[in-house]
Amino acid sequence: MSDTKIPGDLKYSPEHEWVRLEGDVAVIGLTDYAQDQLGDVTFVELPEPGDEMSQMGEMCVVESVKVAADVYSPLSGVIDDVNSDLEDQPELINSDCYGQGWLVKIKDFPAAELDNLLDATAYENLLAGG
Amino acid sequence: MTRKTPLFDWHQTNGGKMIDYAGWRLPINYSSGIIAEHLACRKFGALFDISHMxxxxxxxxxxxxxxxxxxxxxxxxxxxxxxxxxxxxxxxxxxxxxxxxxxxxxxxxxxxxxxxxxxxxxxxxQDSLPAFVQMQDLTEQLAMLSLQGPCSERLLQEVWPGEQLPVRRNALTSVFWEGAEVLVSATGYTGEPLGFEIFVPNEQCPSLWQELASTGREMGIVPVGLGARDTLRLEAGYPLYGHEYQADRPALAVPQAAWGVSLQRGRPDFVGRRALTEQMKELKNGAREHLPKRVMMVVALTPAMIRGGAKVRAAGREVGELTSGNIIPAWRFKGSKPTDETYKRAVGLAYLDREVSVGQRIEIAYRKRRIEGIVVSSLMENAGGYLVPRQLN
Missing domain, CATH: 3.30.70.1400 (Aminomethyltransferase beta-barrel domains)
Known part of the structure; x- marks a missing residue:
């Protein structure tokens, strides 16, 4: 797993989501490790803008040829936007998981919840520990 | 303990994502992924290690x-x-x-x-055959490979120039590799009109595989893992034991079972004959006492995932459930030739009440969604060397 990409400027959940802060909005996606474990992603069922999320509550479903994966929200808050490109190109999660393959944007999240997330080093240690 | 095929090292050093399957360690896919492997098989060809059989x-x-x-x-x-x-x-x-x-x-x-x-x-x-019939389990001495797809025959002709290869479906010939006898049959589990299965002793297996893989690469033939083996058979509508075939379902509920049952007059009795005769009778006369349901192919009409276990409803009532399902890629065809464009659709096999017929609309309950679908007879028709996806209206 030495070639798994873990950008240093992101926060991570133990469930293999990443979080990037853009102003007062948090962009959320799946990590490189997660997309590699899933294999070819074929379908993504996203929430609707306005849906309320709770930290570690169900956020969306990502389906690969191999498996269906429930994705849990790394933060509580309200869905601000979803990546509708994934409807036609779910494979963006495989090809560019930290960029064009983002899943949702969440607003109105409690800042304190960010402390529950891991930094890149802690996430790397989590992967190394299996 | 999980067993290793003679190609275990090759799979590991060539990007195989290894999983345990039926007690064996085998690749579910290589680095290009299940979808690319599926598409390569349909357009060029695929090489599988099926030594777990x-x-x-x-x-x-x-x-x-x-x-x-x-x-x-x-x-x-x-x-x-x-x-x-x-x-x-x-x-x-x-x-x-x-x-x-x-x-x-x-x-x-x-x-x-x-x-x-x-x-x-x-x-x-062991219990059924008389003692004077000898049985030997060759599984761990004789490896089994599968080579499927439009370019498969050309590859075999390059590896064994001038040798007699099986021409007709279900024919079997023998050739030699490094002094060992190798059996080649014109069979397969992908739905490809051209395809072969190869039996080679463990010892000669890695060098033969290497030869097939490197000569095949120039033709676009790629090694393919268990993941695409499953999507290829599903696209072809082929049954898998444990999914379509089940120990508590009548055998002839699976359409392909009829190919494997001979009820000819004059054939001496065999295990299951009476029950299979009843099932066959009901298949023809429409009675449903022994054969209440059949396995049929379904396709989702909206973008969605569907998988085995999902309940199916039609005309306002539950009529059965999916036995297999997945999103499967395909090439767009122009005439009989594949283009460079692909698309995907959700395809399933379903164990459905006999009342349900081809063309009927159904509703598939997968997770929290209700997905509109339709029963189809098949996704393919054979055109030249290619499998052409049938247009669905």
Missing amino acids: GRFLIRGWYAASALSRALTNDPTRLQPGKCHYTLIADEAGFPLDDAFLYQLHVNEYLLVVNGANREKIWSWL
Whole structure:
């Protein structure tokens, strides 16, 4: 797993989501490790803008040829936007998981919840520990 | 303990994502992924390690008549150099496995069973066949490869120039590799019109595989793992034991089972004959006492995932459930040639009430969604060397 990409400027959940802060909005996606474990992603069922999320509550479903994966929200808050490109190109999660393959944007999240997330080093240690 | 095929090291050093399957360590896919492997098979070709399949050598005087009592197809209709599909059923007409029987010589057969059923079928045959019929489990001595797709025949012709290769479906020939006899049959589990399965001793397997993989690469043929093996068979509508075939479902509920059941007059009795005769009768006259449901192919009409276990409703009531399902890629065709464009659709096999007919709209309940779908007869038709996806209206 030495070639798994873990950008240093992101926060991570133990469930293999990443979080990037853009102003007062948090962009959320799946990590490189997660997309590699899933294999070819074929379908993504996203929430609707306005849906309320709770930290570690169900956020969306990502389906690969191999498996269906429930994705849990790394933060509580309200869905601000979803990546509708994934409807036609779910494979963006495989090809560019930290960029064009983002899943949702969440607003109105409690800042304190960010402390529950891991930094890149802690996430790397989590992967190394299996 | 999980077993390793002779190609374990090759798979690991060539990007194979290894998983445990039927007690064996095999790649689910290589680095290009299941979708690319599926598409490569349809356009160029695919090379599979299927050494997890069980292989039993059965021979001796009266081997044919002994097998004829144990199997649903009639081995006496074979001849050396031919093979056929067969079921192994119980007295109630429920399947214990589906299998391929190859006649190698007079009084000598090779039975290929599903990896997951190897021990079960071995002991069932031990109990069913008379003691004077010799059985030998070759699974861990004789490896099994599959080479499928439009370029597969050309690759074999390059590897064995001038040698006699099987031409007709279900034919079997023998060639040599590094001094060892290798059996090649025109069979497969992808739905490809051109495809071969290859039996090679473990010792000669890695060098033969290497030759097929490197010469095949120039033709676009790629190694393919278990993931695309499953999507390819599903797209072709082929059943898999444990999904479509189940120990508590009548065998002839699966359409392909009819290829593997011989109920000809004059054939001596065999295990399951009475029950299978009842099922066959109901298949023809529409009665539903022994055969209430059948396996049919379905396609989702909206973008969605569907998988085995999802309940199916039609005309306002539950009519069955999916036995397999997935999103499957395909090439767009122009005439009989594939273009460079692809698309995907959700395809399933479903165990449905006999009232349900081809063309009927259904609703598939997968997770929290209700997905509109339609029952289809097949996704493919054979055009030239390619499998052409049938247009769905």
